[in-house]
Amino acid sequence: MGLGMVDVHIVTDSTAYLPEEVLREFPHLHVVSLTVHFPHLVMEDGLENLDSFLRELKASPRPATTSQPPPQRFAEVFRPLVEEGHEIVAILISSVLSGTCTSAQAAADAVGPERIEIIDSRLTTAPMAFAAIQAARAAQAGKSRREIVDLVHWVCQRSRLFFVPDTLEYLHKGGRIGGAQALLGSLLQIKPILYLVDGRVEVLDKVRTRSRAMQRLVEELPGDHQGYEIAVLHLDGLDNALTLKGLVQERLGGREVPVIVAGPVLGTHVGPGAFGLMICQRPPEAMVSGGSNIA
């Protein structure tokens, strides 16, 4: 704990898919949930609902949709914290992919705009979670809001998220297809390798087979990987994830690579069977926990 009386709290959204243990470890870290809508069912976004989500998805005749958290939900988190005199840094899903940032900003304006900073991570899922966790560590170490904001920007700009959907259908129907639109016209079975650029879905490459797609992902790994946080992601695609994990670990000289699961909102837009790769540069320790200059 630092000398300052002001604590900084970190708020992120459910698409970070933070496991319970992480939330327990960082009491300064809070999550606001998005929502998934089926024709006859509404479901809160979160890993605990993943199984029922997948069941519903396969059974549902019509596509599912998602919605950002209403500003009210953000306000319910912001208000008590601000009233206790704290400051807030919110790290949220790319504004290209969701209106969550807009909702959060509206809540911030109502509750106390000078105390709350909303950051469009231009990411989602694991890399965004990584940024949120680094921010939470920094908050716990007593860093100032300014320092935490700088840290978040630093991490987000050096994070990359690649993924291979099983089909482009979900992205297309959900409207988040972005640059992959160009691949829709292909009459041939193609495995697209997508990534986020400035918060938008773009095409990194296209190949014919799954194994080549994985090889292509592995090519993105940095040569000197020590300074990077690397993880394999998937959504109802454990087999693929494990295969990719094997390839990545081999390339990294045996280093253990975690497998991270993504949840319902992502599943709605990417579809089951998707797998991906996260490559995030680790911030210098000084930015996260080494001392602090509180003015």
Next chain:
Amino acid sequence: MVFSAYSCLEQQREAINQLNVFPVPDGDTGTNLVLTLEGVIQRLKTVSSRSLSQVAEIVARESLLGARGNSGVILSEMLRGWARGLAGKEWANTRELARAFRYGIVYAYRAVTKPVEGTILSVAREIARGTKEAIRRGIDFPSLLETAIQVGEGALARTPEQLPILKRAGVVDAGAKGLLTFLQGCREGLKNGGIMAIAPKPEKQMAPTPAWSEADTRLRYKYCTEVLVDRQSGGSRRSGRSLPKDWRKQLEKAGDSLVLIEDKDLLKIHIHTNHPGRILEAALQCGDLLQVKVDHMGRQHQQLLQQWEEGRLAPAAPEPMHPEKATALVAVAPGPGIAKVFRSLGVDATVPVGAFANVGVGELLQAIKEVAAKEVVVFPNDANNLLAAREAAQLAQGKEVKIIPTVNVAQCLSALVAYAPDQPASENWARMQVYQNATYGEITRAAKDANLGGWQICKGDFLGLGSEKILAVGRELAITAQELLKRLILPQHETLTIFCGQEAGESDRAWLADWVHKAFPQIEVELIDGGQQAYPFLFCLE
């Protein structure tokens, strides 16, 4: 000895004879050589010039544009060599003719970067070698030609020794045979002098498959012309009377397959001709024209028309229709469905192909000219189109043409998927080299009985080809396809694209796809209607 230009003209026209006596066993080569010369003949018929160099130049240009298939290109190179040797001359003596002849052989040899022994090239080379001495001695041209033919026949007989596959099949190389036949024809022409009558009796030609001879007949007379005439309306030939003999003769001379149906009011003329205008004029003599229909019968042209109607092929307008981009892609497509897939992957222009024939230099050149880009990448998609593609590349002025030497559709797909339009050309060049990784298989029909690679083949059998070998033979399409796939599919394959041709029925397609699903669950299968004529199934494996 001085040869008049006229005599040389006859020599060139002699090639017409080739249309009747081509004894090549492989329908493909035969078609290619005939078609290559077709354009030349048509053009020559319209020319009355006596100038040797002018005739030579026409021959050179037309044969190049019409060049089809490897052998076609090689023959056209030979003719171009002759033309080069005769350039600027009004007439030529023996020495000059002989020299021109030598040029022809050299050009033919140079046309191919990887000359293979036991083919048309080694025969050409033998001829060049064997006639060197004769030329030096300055013998007359007919004797020179005779020598050349003798040497050539000897070399031809040796080709089975040089190419084991020929020996196994019990044939001599088709291209080489074609060259010999051409020279023999020239000899006949010289002997008989005078203009050879064109006797279009397609059914008398060797034993090609029906599709082959059909294509040949149609292309001799391009336009199916039908006219419906109102005899009551007058015209210089009064109605009510039967049509005069000389009027009928006039029509007969203009083409073939003439059918006249008449009653006292109406007259219907149906004819295959190269001068529909003349038919219309003749019809006008009988009365007002009620209905006129003129169709280009060539398959390529029909496919072009289809593509036009689908709105996909830009008309040959002087200005490019699309905004210019850095690089355009041109691919040869064996079927309209395949062409569609290519275009969905970013190909800008597809060049259709006839039943067995390959594409001509002219067609490739046209596609290259039409696409709106300074750099063009060409996918020949058949070993037999490689030379034509190179020729077209050289002819395309103002454009930089690169060729990815794909020899089948599977390689083309692989390259196209790797192509990234937003990358620089050099990057794409490297990326597209993956084309070599694709595995290809095809089902075709045997045109005649044969004994090849240990297989006893009967005419009409389905042949499964892959890895440049015959891997399956059978009477049943689906079973043969199954056998072929069993031998082609490897554990690392993950995707199979099946292009179904016109001959593949619904049940066969479904049965085959089903079987692959069950036998190879790790493979994703896609069935696409390729619309190709000659191959019921084309397989692309990766």
